[in-house]
Amino acid sequence: DAMVIQNPRYQVTQFGKPVTLSCSQTLNHNVMYWYQQKSSQAPKLLFHYYDKDFNNEADTPDNFQSRRPNTSFCFLDIRSPGLGDAAMYLCATSFFPQGVQPQHFGDGTRLSIL
């Protein structure tokens, strides 16, 4: 059974047109993360929510925003996608941010920019 679900699996958008990616989880985990992974590169953490507390990485562009309306859902908003934002976007969850437990990943959303 899927526990971290991302929608859509594939998203195509136009240069500069806002896009929202969705993540939901059935694990009741406190923490939800968003990563960006470009081809042949390691996943790069963009930000995470610990409950309702938002934690942005210092080098995450302002173009990237996130919302977590409740425990189960988290959204990634890209306000004005550029060609360089084409990537796989991965959502992950864990119980606690400082824990030793691994993170559970969703299947990812592959974003293409026209």
Next chain:
Amino acid sequence: RKEVEQDPGPFNVPEGATVAFNCTYSNSASQSFFWYRQDCRKEPKLLMSVYSSGNEDGRFTAQLNRASQYISLLIRDSKLSDSATYLCVVNWGGKLIFGQGTELSVKP
């Protein structure tokens, strides 16, 4: 220096071979360690956690040397289905820091 560094790949091995991946990390305060596997165009999946005493899961053995800040993964009796990218991952302050991955290709 990268926070997590792995052997450059790809590793091309025949079925049945034993293959070892190495990884070093720069932050001595790192708290936990993992190996993830990532298939082409798929999400990373946890392969195994890595403990200070070393741990084994079937054909897979992981070792951690905190003094040297070194992690390893040994795969014995390689199968075709082991072909994937193996990511060394370090948890520091709640953040997962990923290595760039080492690609493994097991050939018949």
